[in-house]
Amino acid sequence: MSSTGTPLREDVVARTIAAHGGRRDRLLEILREVQVHTHWLARPVLARIAAGVGLTPAIVEGVASFYRFLHLAPVGRMHLLWSDSVTDRFQGSRALARELCRRLGVEPGPPSPDGLVSVGFTSCIGLPDQGPALLVNHHQVLTRMDRERVAQLADLVRAQVPPARWPAGWQRIDDNVQRADRLLGTPHLQGSALRATLARGAAATLAEIEASGLRGRGGAGFATGDKWRLARSAPLPEGGTRFVVCNADEGEPGTFKDRVLLARRAHTMVEGMTVAARVLGARQGFVYLRGEYRWMLESLQAVLARRRAARLLGARILEVTGFDFDIEIRLGAGAYVCGEESALIESLEGKRGVPRIRPPYPAVRGYHGQPTVVNNVETFCAAALVADRGADWWRALGTGPSSGTKLHSVSGDVERPGVYEFPFGVSVREILDAAGVGRPGRRVQAVQVGGPSGVCLAAGEFDRRIAFEDVPTSGGFTVFDDTRDMFEAARGYAQFFAHESCGFCTPCRVGTELIVRRMDKLAAGYGSGFDASDLRELEALLHGATHCGLGASAANPLRDTLARFPAAYRRRLVQPRFVPGFDLDAELEPARRVTGRDDAAAHLERLG
Ligand SMILES: Cc1cc2nc3c(=O)[nH]c(=O)nc-3n(C[C@H](O)[C@H](O)[C@H](O)COP(=O)(O)O)c2cc1C
Numbered sequence: 001m002s003s004t005g006t007p008l009r010e011d012v013v014a015r016t017i018a019a020h021g022g023r024r025d026r027l028l029e030i031l032r033e034v035q036v037h038t039h040w041l042a043r044p045v046l047a048r049i050a051a052g053v054g055l056t057p058a059i060v061e062g063v064a065s066f067y068r069f070l071h072l073a074p075v076g077r078m079h080l081l082w083s084d085s086v087t088d089r090f091q092g093s094r095a096l097a098r099e100l101c102r103r104l105g106v107e108p109g110p111p112s113p114d115g116l117v118s119v120g121f122t123s124c125i126g127l128p129d130q131g132p133a134l135l136v137n138h139h140q141v142l143t144r145m146d147r148e149r150v151a152q153l154a155d156l157v158r159a160q161v162p163p164a165r166w167p168a169g170w171q172r173i174d175d176n177v178q179r180a181d182r183l184l185g186t187p188h189l190q191g192s193a194l195r196a197t198l199a200r201g202a203a204a205t206l207a208e209i210e211a212s213g214l215r216g217r218g219g220a221g222f223a224t225g226d227k228w229r230l231a232r233s234a235p236l237p238e239g240g241t242r243f244v245v246c247n248a249d250e251g252e253p254g255t256f257k258d259r260v261l262l263a264r265r266a267h268t269m270v271e272g273m274t275v276a277a278r279v280l281g282a283r284q285g286f287v288y289l290r291g292e293y294r295w296m297l298e299s300l301q302a303v304l305a306r307r308r309a310a311r312l313l314g315a316r317i318l319e320v321t322g323f324d325f326d327i328e329i330r331l332g333a334g335a336y337v338c339g340e341e342s343a344l345i346e347s348l349e350g351k352r353g354v355p356r357i358r359p360p361y362p363a364v365r366g367y368h369g370q371p372t373v374v375n376n377v378e379t380f381c382a383a384a385l386v387a388d389r390g391a392d393w394w395r396a397l398g399t400g401p402s403s404g405t406k407l408h409s410v411s412g413d414v415e416r417p418g419v420y421e422f423p424f425g426v427s428v429r430e431i432l433d434a435a436g437v438g439r440p441g442r443r444v445q446a447v448q449v450g451g452p453s454g455v456c457l458a459a460g461e462f463d464r465r466i467a468f469e470d471v472p473t474s475g476g477f478t479v480f481d482d483t484r485d486m487f488e489a490a491r492g493y494a495q496f497f498a499h500e501s502c503g504f505c506t507p508c509r510v511g512t513e514l515i516v517r518r519m520d521k522l523a524a525g526y527g528s529g530f531d532a533s534d535l536r537e538l539e540a541l542l543h544g545a546t547h548c549g550l551g552a553s554a555a556n557p558l559r560d561t562l563a564r565f566p567a568a569y570r571r572r573l574v575q576p577r578f579v580p581g582f583d584l585d586a587e588l589e590p591a592r593r594v595t596g597r598d599d600a601a602a603h604l605e606r607l608g
């Protein structure tokens, strides 16, 4: 036993470190896999791991403390995490979580005194189309929770029934494909794109990708062909190699289209990565899968195994000498910022996921300083189809600057939540019509396109078109009907960004927190005109002064809702003059106790 009373599990630690060859860049895997057995990572465990990989305990603790799915304080042997997205909340998740805590006799956070269970919250787990949802021990998911299920869940947990014996329907996950086109409508590719690539040659395949006009689906919309060409021509250090990385970190709240592609078109995605490898001459690839999608790991590994067996992956692909490429799946651990490509690479190297200074861009200096192409799941699927069917087939849909189709994760107040694939150029209204307005007699007042980092559109703007040249999107499409409070939606998103800021730069670390505090103050009824102008200043600060895209977009929901739904703020500016957001007189109580004073002069309100 360690000094903290947690079993050190020397055997587990030694075995895990050995399984990863004692490699520092596997630190995240080692920490995660050890924690499966120890439930949390006590100092002696961290020290033992540090010794095993040749790092200082401080560095290992620094890495572990970065990731929310790694625990440096005890959690229950059954650790239940409610997905806490805005849509989960609107579906009643907070009340259900309170009810679960009441039935289990715990507060959110610390474990029950017997160490059996803990209940907490985490950012959107990618299931808003079938929420409220929760994660069990970071491994299983429960969907469509309601009061009845919560009551049963509390009983099962208390009776220590293992999750494998809980009602099967609770873990049902539907793909909810509502509209398929190029990507979801084409059967998954099992070698045809690779054969086409080999027949055409690497240079001509790259030219085909460029001619298709394909742009990245992860958010920034960078031209895929340009990125691949940059990595292909980047100088290689002595003995170096190039890498292909698939960004499956899908952490943008309300976004789940990659979840569906991973479930339905994993072969196509891997084929796209293998095409990229051929173009680049890369031998190694990674899929960085968000920790919240841990439940998909085995099925994805099975896809890789099947492709190796079919000679579509591994050594001598399709019997071609020198065409060697394999893929490893690496899991994230609950840090949204790791979706940013340079933070993702840091994480792949076993470090804290702090975004790098760019340039150099990953295509030039990425994983371990080598040229690395990072693309979104959907981008690789599209690239495989372009390699297979050609640029013209792809360009036949979409608009000039935005070719092909795009997947949208539609959730919130709609009749048919799920994934909708439409050609670029579709209007917001057309997607709404396809999904149906959620509740009878209600009207849609807003759509959050592209998640909280994107843009919030009001009813007068629903004829705008989804395309890089009008409304770009990374795939989120969250619908709010006129019963929803858009101030509360923006406050939920503000809390998300404050929670997920990596803390590296001050404007983001402090600014996101100040926005939350100001909005909490408005919500509590202490808002004045002063607070509104303060919020505007914070919004301007965040847009101009942060190190990565998280900070730069963190105030988007505030900006958009202030501009489009001013009434939601105005009715909270009830104070005629500035009121502090906290009780200063109460804060001085400890000082009064220490000094033994309680006279009028020691109280602020009695002074005034
Ligand atoms: C905070 C933050 C989170 C991001 N999360 C993701 C993500 O989950 N998936 C993704 O593909 N791109 C994400 N991106 C964008 C990536 O940095 C990068 O642009 C993308 O993976 C490139 O792939 P693409 O060219 O195929 O779009 C994120 C960016 C930021 C700033």
Ligand code: SF4
Pocket (backbone or CB within 6 Å): 337, 354, 355, 500, 501, 502, 503, 504, 505, 506, 508, 509, 546, 547, 548, 549, 550, 551, 552
């Ligand atoms: S902007 Fe925020 S998330 Fe990005 S590096 Fe700075 S602190 Fe980290």
